[in-house]
Amino acid sequence: MNPSSTPGLIMSERRGSIAVVTLSHPGKRNALTVAMWRELARLFAGFSLDAGLRAVVLRGADGHFAAGADITEFPRERADANSTYHFHQQIIAPALDAIGGCAVPVLAAIEGACVGGGLEIACECDLRIAAASAQFGAPIRHLGFPMAPRELRGVLAVAGRSVALELLLEGRTMNAATAAAKGLVTRVVADADLEADVMRSATDIAAGAALAARLNKQTLRRLAPPPRDFTEAELRAFYAAWAESPEHREGVQAFLERRPPKFV
């Protein structure tokens, strides 16, 4: 349980024409470090260039999908407006872009915690298959900061405006059945069946028409309204508005000290 002794990593394994990617950060519910975000971006960029690949399964190790970004890195990586801009725009956004833009079908196998950055990753996948005991949320209000535009764009595309507002403003987590009722997941299966269900779907997709799958993904991207990208100036203003605020400092500090935050 000593965080510094167990660095996180991304494991990737090829099973025939299927890649299985595992988020792993022991003792931290697979919280994502800068190194892990970078590795996700690198891996998924490679997947899109791999003509022999037909499906990707994205899962977490040890009973969790991912609990979000690793907050113990925040004091070093997100100390002021500039570094916070860099962290979200140059570390997280490229990883989400690579997953969301992956040329082949990506299936998220979700159990345990799927919150914050974990939820953001899941929302970039094509199918979200959840174990019954999975938990979903984006409780970053307790850390004193808002969701960054690129990150929120993916959550919004899956959850819709009402559910995105609910997740962010209330900051609660919801169970898999509620998440399914709200359209956040493709289906819910028994905990013990998760791996088999996801691999059955991936295997079936991989045995099917691969060109059709790639073209369906392309057409859906092309049909979507163009993303309302923020200008560089707007992004700078966004991060400047909160990165160095007392609220943000208190939220992160309280988390690191394992106490409830006090916002005033």
Next chain:
Amino acid sequence: MNPSSTPGLIMSERRGSIAVVTLSHPGKRNALTVAMWRELARLFAGFSLDAGLRAVVLRGADGHFAAGADITEFPRERADANSTYHFHQQIIAPALDAIGGCAVPVLAAIEGACVGGGLEIACECDLRIAAASAQFGAPIRHLGFPMAPRELRGVLAVAGRSVALELLLEGRTMNAATAAAKGLVTRVVADADLEADVMRSATDIAAGAALAARLNKQTLRRLAPPPRDFTEAELRAFYAAWAESPEHREGVQAFLERRPPKFV
């Protein structure tokens, strides 16, 4: 029960950093008069300028949210195409703009009737928490008129195209469980728990990161596709198409005479 003896009003009360706004029109299920729409616009414009405010609760008095516009005012306020244009564009639209554009989280506490203009107001709020016995609908086809563009825009953003078509074309009301299944409400609670559930959420939001909440709302607005606003000429043509039609006259007349309309 004499409508003219009980004018409607909007009550606003401050509880710490939370504003509680109550729609009240005794004996008329809080039907909204011109004066009430104007007061809503005025109040919510003020809320957005109030740096100390952290959440708004919007509720109705006496067991209902709101039954829609007060139709007894229609003969005076909506007699022809010009006045109908004015009523919807200059009275209702600014109220919806102010609620939908409110800088802080707005929670709708919904019990009883949430129909027509009441549904339009609820759809501009961020969270819609409903009592189990609440009823939702937009049965204005029985009054012989279509939903105005600005009003429909908000309903569409929450309900989606299919449910908006269902509500308008069939003109039925649906109970809270059905509304929840269709994504119209955030959650459904027992009637007796509504006030406590809403105030618990508002209190929690108010105790949390206020800047993050404001920025999350801003980012979601910024990410949404730009509203497809109608030109002045299109709006004039829209109201001219039906305001003085026999269908509209019959619908309103029948309501005022408490008889079913006859459309031919």
Next chain:
Amino acid sequence: MNPSSTPGLIMSERRGSIAVVTLSHPGKRNALTVAMWRELARLFAGFSLDAGLRAVVLRGADGHFAAGADITEFPRERADANSTYHFHQQIIAPALDAIGGCAVPVLAAIEGACVGGGLEIACECDLRIAAASAQFGAPIRHLGFPMAPRELRGVLAVAGRSVALELLLEGRTMNAATAAAKGLVTRVVADADLEADVMRSATDIAAGAALAARLNKQTLRRLAPPPRDFTEAELRAFYAAWAESPEHREGVQAFLERRPPKFV
């Protein structure tokens, strides 16, 4: 069961101010032939010009809505990239345009198979009322081809991105209850009640404010983000990418030979 002996047809019947259109292709679950797509386009274009019409009911004969396009026509009608372009852009797209653009409310009465082209037609309707035993899907991956842009646009508008991806990538069918939970249908009724429920709704709509219904449909179309239409060059490239591919040939060939496809 000899396909060539039972050509499909579209039957249209007027009941007062309601048109009842029936997809019929005996022994083929109402699979749509080129002649049927053309007749749908012609009929619905006429409906939009018919001032006396107040509602359209679209149903299938013999216990099914429609199973999709009639694949036995594919070798003749979709032999190469040019004819495939023609088939989807000049035969199917105009039919979907006419249904989706119909001036009056269109109610789909759905029982049995509602898959592929059948699902595409249903998604262009305003209300989708389903019998409990109806089945929904778009399993065209087993035929080795992707959904064409205009066809996918309508499915996307009803199903949303996540469900469209699920339907196309997994290629499974789902029952009516699941389809309803995912927002694909307006409501589910007992099989024996389908006709009565749909005709009750159509009769009620027809007896109501017809101008309001037309204007509500117009406003909803006007408010939607403009469709991201593909250029002619993009469409040509889309069809060229798969029409003559081994995958597509194998998918169609396997279907015609009543064997599972082998994609390599």
